[in-house]
Amino acid sequence: MEVKTSLLDNMIGVGDMVLLEPLSEDSFLENLKNRFDHNEIYTYIGSVVISMNPYRSLPIYTPDKVEEYRNRNFYELSPHIYALADEAYRSLRDQDKDQCILITGESGAGKTEASKLVMSYVAAVCGKGQEVNKVKEQLLQSNPVLEAFGNAKTVRNDNSSRFGKYMDIEFDFKGDPLGGVISNYLLEKSRVVKQPRGERNFHIFYQLLSGASDDTLKKLKLDRDFSKYNYLSLDSAVVSGLDDATNFRTVRNAMQIVGFMEDELQSVLELVAAVLKLGNIEFKPESRCNGTDESRIKDKNDLKEMCELLGIEQSVLERAFSYRTVEAKMEKVSTTLNVAQAYYARDALAKNLYSRLFSWLVTRINESIKAQAKTRHKVMGVLDIYGFEIFEEGDNSFEQFIINYCNEKLQQIFIELTLREEQEEYVREGIEWTNIEYFNNAIICDLIENNQNGIMAMLDEECLRPGTVTDETFLDKLNTVCAEHQHFESRLSKNSKFLNDHSLPHNCFRIQHYAGKVLYRVEGFVDKNNDLLYRDLSQAMYKANHSLIKQLFPEGNPAKVNLKRPPTAGFQFKASVGTLMSNLQTKNPNYIRCIKPNDKKASHVFTESLVCHQVRYLGLMENVRVRRAGYAFRQAYEPCLERYKMLCKKTWPHWRGPAREGVEVLMADLQVPTEEFSYGRSKIFIRNPRTLFFLEERRKQCLQDLATLIQKIYRGWKCRIQFLLLKKSQIVVAAWYRRYAQQQKYQKIKRATTVVQSYTRGWQARKLLRELKYQKRCEEAVTTITAYWHGTQARRELRRLKEEARRKHAVAVIWAYWQGLKVRREYRKFFRANAGKKIYDFTIQRILQKYFLGLKSNIPSMSPIDKNWPARPYFFLEGVHAELRRIFHLWRCKKYRSQFTEEKKVVYEEKLEASELFKDKKALYPSSVSQPFKGDYLEISKNPKYQKLSSVVDEKILLSDMVNKINRANGKCSARIFLLTKKNVILADQKTGQVKASLPLLDLASVSVSTQSDGFFALKLKEGSSSAVKGDFLLSSEHLIEITTKLHRMGATTADREQLYIDISDEFLVQFKQDKVCVKFIQGGPKNGNGVSCKRKNNRLLEVSVPTTP
Ligand SMILES: Nc1ncnc2c1ncn2[C@@H]1O[C@H](COP(=O)(O)OP(=O)(O)OP(=O)(O)O)[C@@H](O)[C@H]1O
Ligand SMILES: [Mg+2]
Secondary structure, three states: OOOOOOOOOOOOOOOEHHHOOOOOHHHHHHHHHHHHHOOOOEEEEOOEEEEEOOOOOOOOOOHHHHHHHOOOOOOOOOOOHHHHHHHHHHHHHHHOOOEEEEEEEOOOOOHHHHHHHHHHHHHHHOOOOHHHHHHHHHHHHHHHHHHHHHEEOOOOOOOEEOOEEEEEEEEOOOOOEEEEEEEEEOOOOHHHHOOOOOOOOEHHHHHHHHHOOHHHHHHOOOOOOHHHOOOOOOOOOOOOOOOHHHHHHHHHHHHHHHOOOHHHHHHHHHHHHHHHHHHHOOEEEEEOOOOOEEEEEOOHHHHHHHHHHHOOOHHHHHHHHHEEEEEEOOEEEEEEOOHHHHHHHHHHHHHHHHHHHHHHHHHHHHHHHOOOOOOOOEEEEEEEOOOOOOOHHHOEOHHHHHHHHHHHHHHHHHHHHHHHHHHHHHHHHOOOOOOOOOOOOHHHHHHHHOOOOOHHHHHHHHHHOOOOOOHHHHHHHHHHHOOOOOOEEEOOOOOHHHOOOOOOOOOEEEEEEOOEEEEEEOOOHHHHHHOOOOHHHHHHHHOOOOHHHHHHOHHHOHHHOOOOOOOOHHHHHHHHHHHHHHHHHOOEEEEEEEEOOOOOOOOOOOOHHHHHHHHHHOOHHHHHHHHHHOOOEEEEHHHHHHHHHHHOOOOOOOOOOOHHHHHHHHHHHHOOOHHHEEEOOOEEEEOOHHHHHHHHHHHHHHHHHHHHHHHHHHHHHHHHHHHHHHHHHHHHHHHHHHHHHHHHHHHHHHHHHHHHHHHHHHHHHHHHHHHHHHHHHHHHHHHHHHHHHHHHHHHHHHHHHHHHHHHHHHHHHHHHHHHHHHHHHHHHHHHHHHHHHHHHHHHHHHHHHHHHHHHHHOOOOOOOOOOOOOOOOOHHHHHHHHHHHHHHHHHHHHHHHHOOOHHHHHHHHHHHHHHHHHOOOOOOHHHHHOOOOOOEOOOOOOOHHHHHHHHHOOOOEEEEEEEEEEOOOOOOEEEEEEEEEOOEEEEEEOOOOOEEEEEEHHHEEEEEEOOOOOOEEEEEEOOOOHHHHHOOEEEEOOOHHHHHHHHHHHHHHOOOOOOOEEEEOOEEEEEEOOEEEEEEEEEEOHHHOOOOEEEEEEOOEEEEEEEOOO
16 A cells, blocks of 8 residues: 655654744744755745755655656655656646746756756656657757856856756657757856956866867867966866866767767867957057057967967958947948957957857757657746846946846746736635735836836937947936836935935945845946947958858848847847746746855855845745735645544544545534635635644644554454464364374273283184084094095905906907907918919009109209219119109209200300310310300400401401410410401401401311410411411410310301311421421429420420429
């Protein structure tokens, strides 16, 4: 449950001054002090927030605090600026009421800080999103930029705003910020050229010189040393707690976030630098012979640098500092400027340059933060304007006059709006309106701003009047026109009552402002109001080759020469204040009144006189009185009933009816006098704080009673709960114990019973056992006797049966013998005649049958070379057995052959022939058996090497092989290609494939080979044949068996030729041309190794030694 607190809870002093009782200035100050001492810097006057500057950071602006105050009613929590910001924001968002937050107070009272707190609170609670966050960031970042250019250290405040600022923040219907518009009021430009003792120029000058990089300073032709610049006061150039260098970076960063381009930033810095340079330009007098005083620039270096920075021609500016041209009715008159005038012109230029730059910055920021959406916006205005200013000893000048005028106007609008609001609330709530007495400062406003005889109108009149115009003539005029006014005082006024008032000097006038009397010194009023900048200077500025400068001095454009005087400063200010006032009047006001607790900028110090002074001139007592004039306190019925319902039995603890009736019952029951309160539509209005405090006191008392009651009930309840718990526990414990005791008893009885039972059972069992044993013994005895008896019987029977069987068998044997004897005797003759043949046939038949069946089961494998055959069983079957073996062999050979192809058949035929020719005749034969007869070993037709050869031989090649031809002369070998066709044997060169010899098969007489394992063979030619001329050929080949077999077969297949004779012997003759040489094969010794060697021994003998066959 949410804990509802109230402004009235835990109060230090009184949170709302309206409730102060008794109300007096002392009690007011006492309350403020009391709260300030307890770090309560915020106090309300109704809906107005008084803020005391704590001069130290308090932990009351954390995100948690933001959450605490978010969406809470104004009086729900202790006073805080967040409560006001939240109230304003919620009425803007939910009730569509434009709001303005008016922050007033004297310099250093915390206005600017307050405005920033309000803005940051609103930024924290309003909507979120990328676009919205950007807008928020831009709005918040506009502050550091304006503070750098518009704030300065003064004796009162290290960060004093030297301009008035009003910012409209625009929101869409959801309450998300869209953008904003800033208006600035009257920058204190005199500060640019001169600062009072202990004060500084605007922050930006110091920030630039301290924080800019060396490079930037060089570009701006500046020196880091402050003492080089006349416009910078030196005595307080460094302010403790202010880090100019860091602030410069912050400002640069803020300008980038706000949307300043890099070149714009550069231009701005150039202008700032130009102002500093301008201050260093000095003049010296020069007298002319015609008696006029002229001025000359002392050292032109600064002028030159400034002109370079701004792109101005030096001579143009130099001339503008020396002459003044006055144009009147088409006439131009130039007069020279003396030194004083030249300095005046210089300072006027510096002031104008800076103040216009400031206004441009505001315009530029406005451009960036302008709301994009065209829809209607809700607006929250935040006004941070200089507070009422009173300098001691009549040091108040034109600026203070203007400022105080503005405050006077704000006071007026405050009174008007507060009263109006009060009045509106009464009407809204249906309360009768009672007239409220208050001081209306309209009369003072009229004294200042009246168009006919107001002080400002007089000043303008003087400024515009031809002839000699001085501050004194202005004062004279005031003395005559305003003399009768009751708020105007002057020594020389017709109202002679001030003639002897020595506190009123002659050159001064005094106005009784609502906040007190202020003495103004007239010196400088006319000049400051005129705010004159010689046209020559504005024209020189316009001529600058610098876009920003050109923009700032549009009146310098020669094409737009305007002879009319520009409006005076006072006139402009009055107009802008008028606009501001009418703007504020359309909005719902929220006030923050800032108070400065001391002059030392110190925390924890409360200077009563200073605060009293501020309380007076801020009209805070007035404020309380106005607020209390009708009803001091008001509260909606629901929270009122909620808060006080315990004071009446009828409403406590619950009131079922409407809240208003509940409050009525409550008030009647408490017997509050009826004139002390009124019932509005939704609120009760309490006239006197005393009544409220009475209620509060009763409530406090009642709360204490209630607390005691609650305590009592709680204690009773707690004890009862404790007792009940104990009781319950006791029952449980007792139950458990009883159960346990019963269990124990039961176990005991059970054990005893079991023992008795077991004894009884044992006794019974033993008795039974005895009986059973006796019974069993009896039964066994009977059985044994029976068995014996049956045994005797059985044996007796067996014996009888055996005897009987023996007799029967004997009878059967005798009968069989007798029968056999009879049969044998009968068939003896018949048996002897046929039995022999039949027995023989039968026996033979049986034997053959057994033989064939045995053969069948032992039949050997189907391999033709398998030599196995079962052994012969009977001698008489020898012939049959051999025949069967032969038939079986033939049959399996046939089977074997039938699976051959034609080609394979030929090969086998060749193999068969080879076997017939060489088996057991030549030692080489066995090794050839396993070699298949391939024939075309060289693959003549396929091999490209022998292409030529294959083209010469047109017949089918039956065999091609590489052979060695034995040289007849020395027995050496040379390789030859050996080809066998159907008709020829061809020998060709191994390398070239050229045919060396072609021997027709018909010319071959025989082939001789040895019996040994060599591959030598001689092709012997028929004598007289054409081939025989060259003689026989002695060749050797690895495929000798194949070659000779094929040669032999050729003879067999060719019909026209007899079969070639194969001669196998180790000595044969070979015809070498004319000679017959004997080729002799001998078994070679070990020196031959494995190779076959051939040697020509002599003319008749060629010896071939062949390795011994293993
Ligand atoms: N709520 C606050 N908490 C902490 N310090 C504060 C607070 N308000 C003001 N200050 C301190 O007081 C100084 C002056 O405040 P601020 O600049 O807001 O005064 P001001 O009323 O705007 O003065 P001026 O009229 O000269 O601009 C701040 O720089 C800050 O140090
Ligand atoms: Mg300020």
